[in-house]
Amino acid sequence: xxxxxxxxxxxxxxxxxxxxxxxxxxxxxxxxxxxxxxxxxxxxxxxxxxxxxxxxxxxxxxxxxxxxxxxxxxxxxxxxxxxxxxxxxxxxxxxxxxxxxxxxxxxx
Amino acid sequence: xxxxxxxxxxxxxxxxxxxxxxxxxxxxxxxxxxxxxxxxxxxxxxxxxxxxxxxxxxxxxxxxxxxxxxxxxxxxxxxxxxxxxxxxxxxxxxxxxxxxxxxxxxxxxxxxxxxxxxxxxxxxxxxxxxxxxxxxxxxxxxxxxxxxxxxxxxxxxxxxxxxxxxxxxxxxxxxxxxxxxxxxxxxxxxxxx
Numbered sequence: 673x674x675x676x677x678x679x680x681x682x683x684x685x686x687x688x689x690x691x692x693x694x695x696x697x698x699x700x701x702x703x704x705x706x707x708x709x710x711x712x713x714x715x716x717x718x719x720x721x722x723x724x725x726x727x728x729x730x731x732x733x734x735x736x737x738x739x740x741x742x743x744x745x746x747x748x749x750x751x752x753x754x755x756x757x758x759x760x761x762x763x764x765x766x767x768x769x770x771x772x773x774x775x776x777x778x779x780x
Numbered sequence: 781x782x783x784x785x786x787x788x789x790x791x792x793x794x795x796x797x798x799x800x801x802x803x804x805x806x807x808x809x810x811x812x813x814x815x816x817x818x819x820x821x822x823x824x825x826x827x828x829x830x831x832x833x834x835x836x837x838x839x840x841x842x843x844x845x846x847x848x849x850x851x852x853x854x855x856x857x858x859x860x861x862x863x864x865x866x867x868x869x870x871x872x873x874x875x876x877x878x879x880x881x882x883x884x885x886x887x888x889x890x891x892x893x894x895x896x897x898x899x900x901x902x903x904x905x906x907x908x909x910x911x912x913x914x915x916x917x918x919x920x921x922x923x924x925x926x927x928x929x930x931x932x933x934x935x936x937x938x939x940x941x942x943x944x945x946x947x948x949x950x951x952x953x954x955x956x957x958x959x960x961x962x963x964x965x966x967x968x969x970x971x972x973x
Contacts, residue, residue, distance in 0.1 A: 679830070679834055680935070683938055689826045690822070694821075747783060766911070770914075
């Protein structure tokens with residue numbers, strides 16, 4: 673299991689950095705983008721698309737967020753937070769399903 | 781890209797590095813490579829470590845299998861840049877581009893080991909619906925895939941669900957077929973570090 677621990681730990685380190693490290697967006701803003709919840713408009717459109725339908729993101733979504741006062745560096749961080757957040761949630765949900773499926777020694 | 785800082789906001793040393801890459805490869809620096817050089821302390825440094833571990837770290841899956849997973853997840857996400865990049869990389873790694881094309885065209889009829897097919901099916905559902913259940917995992921395990929292999933595949937999936945989102949959100953510019961092939965060669969030689 674050592675190999676997988678390394679992979680899981682590396683994702684955990686990325687999550688920690690994005691959420692808790694130094695940034696131009698506040699830790700609270702990054703946490704909201706990460707969880708795709710309670711993101712205020714108009715930023716919610718961009719963040720919601722990054723999380724659930726990224727192919728539909730447009731220039732206009734960025735323009736709306738900039739017009740609301742977000743800098744490019746803040747948007748760089750918040751888009752990354754949303755992308756990493758959605759991926760990490762899927763990963764954890766799948767690991768939980770795997771643990772349930774392989775409980776009681778069903779598989780090694 | 782949609783943020784000007786990702787087009788022009790690099791340090792002088794990084795700009796020089798990009799110029800050298802352009803000179804030696806004869807190809808523009810892919811936007812996927814640029815993004816990890818922008819304020820690497822925020823994203824690039826940790827992202828490269830995780831992606832390299834998932835794609836090139838120890839695993840019972842071959843590098844080719846993991847590149848195919850990356851291409852397949854990107855296909856489900858409809859991420860044109862990453863489909864191009866990882867179709868090319870998986871094709872080179874298998875030395876069989878047709879196999880990769882067949883998997884992306886129709887997973888169920890493509891010539892593929894059942895364990896890998898079942899794993900891709902599960903990764904597709906996870907990517908499309910955001911979650912999977914224990915029954916989905918039982919199907920994969922009953923196709924002969926070990927628990928460790930499932931975990932390794934999930935790491936690949938997480939890495940590409942992140943990269944695909946950044947590619948689409950930031951607007952990575954598509955490369956020419958030659959550009960994708962050159963990038964694939966680099967990724968097979970050097971990995972994601």
